[in-house]
Amino acid sequence: MAEYKGIKGFQVQTRTEDPSEGIAGDFYYNSTTGQFKTVNAGGAPIGTWASGGNLNTGRYRMNGGAGTLTAGLVAGGTSPNKANVELYDGTSWTEAADLDSARADSGVCGLQTAALSVGGSGVTASVEHFNGSSWTEGGDLPAGRERNGTFGIQTAAVTFGGRDPGGSKYNTTLEYNGSSWTSGGDFLTTAYNQASAGTYTAGIAMGGYAPGDGSSDTAATYDGTSWSEITEINTARAETGWSGRGTQTATYISGGTSPASGKTEAWNGSAWTEVADLATSRGAMGSSGSNSAAFVAGGTPPGSSYQGTEEFTSTDFQIKSVTTS
Numbered sequence: 001m002a003e004y005k006g007i008k009g010f011q012v013q014t015r016t017e018d019p020s021e022g023i024a025g026d027f028y029y030n031s032t033t034g035q036f037k038t039v040n041a042g043g044a045p046i047g048t049w050a051s052g053g054n055l056n057t058g059r060y061r062m063n064g065g066a067g068t069l070t071a072g073l074v075a076g077g078t079s080p081n082k083a084n085v086e087l088y089d090g091t092s093w094t095e096a097a098d099l100d101s102a103r104a105d106s107g108v109c110g111l112q113t114a115a116l117s118v119g120g121s122g123v124t125a126s127v128e129h130f131n132g133s134s135w136t137e138g139g140d141l142p143a144g145r146e147r148n149g150t151f152g153i154q155t156a157a158v159t160f161g162g163r164d165p166g167g168s169k170y171n172t173t174l175e176y177n178g179s180s181w182t183s184g185g186d187f188l189t190t191a192y193n194q195a196s197a198g199t200y201t202a203g204i205a206m207g208g209y210a211p212g213d214g215s216s217d218t219a220a221t222y223d224g225t226s227w228s229e230i231t232e233i234n235t236a237r238a239e240t241g242w243s244g245r246g247t248q249t250a251t252y253i254s255g256g257t258s259p260a261s262g263k264t265e266a267w268n269g270s271a272w273t274e275v276a277d278l279a280t281s282r283g284a285m286g287s288s289g290s291n292s293a294a295f296v297a298g299g300t301p302p303g304s305s306y307q308g309t310e311e312f313t314s315t316d317f318q319i320k321s322v323t324t325s
Helices: 004-008
Strands: 013-015 027-030 035-051 066-068 071-075 085-088 093-096 107-111 114-118 127-130 135-137 149-153 156-160 173-176 181-183 195-199 202-206 219-222 227-230 251-254 264-267 272-275 286-289 293-297 309-321
Touching: 035 264, 066 114, 071 107, 071 114, 071 286, 107 156, 114 149, 114 156, 149 202, 195 251, 202 251
Parallel strands: 013 027, 066 107, 066 286, 107 149, 149 195
Antiparallel strands: 027 035, 035 309, 066 071, 071 085, 085 093, 107 114, 114 127, 127 135, 149 156, 156 173, 173 181, 195 202, 202 219, 219 227, 251 264, 264 272, 286 293, 293 309
């Protein structure tokens, strides 16, 4: 009788367990389960949340963060407004140089060693740059805003939406070159506290508070010139966690407020898919990372000084058993 090797030209590998890292197209025999299995390209990631190290200073309303799961940053927050900055190595948080001014609700993006803080409560036109050890003043916003979505890197960033100190909402978009701001294409509507990810010319925005201050399910992409509406998220929400280092075609949104949620949704460029929930429902937390490795930290509830961190890890492949039906 012909063997598989003779038919297909290679020996079927035998494994005692499924791989944690897979290459789409692999085919093998799992001797523990007695099944042939294939590794298929995934759609949305299949992820799980696990407990990480606690923040040194509990807080909420950080409106994002910078960096990756193993080199992350959160800045500012409340209550009351804080200047505290902390760095994450995937295990524990370490205090770093404070922001020049205490603030909450600022848009934070970039890398752990090249982060950007844009606007925020109390000092809402201020922009600060972080180089891994200290903060310096960047180019101020043309007008103060807080709760603004922000994505990109320190020298090529976008901030949009938000509101002014009096509570008036924005639909305007501003583009940053590392020293000054210019006008970009207006957002679809006035909104604030949206999640955001991507680059200067390939960004994505999700959720937030809509004109009537209710949670929104709107999602849109930015091409460096204009915004385009895409498939809505499954659960309307604001003040979520998100993968700041994610991309326009691979990001996630987690948690949120109105009401507090633990739900996580992954985006694959065409559809939103529910994946694992947070262990602790919360909103207004610090967050960053990629679509496959990210963190959320702090937030509320459980309280205004919550310190808990959760880590998200996922794969972008699926393992399926071979069947004859």
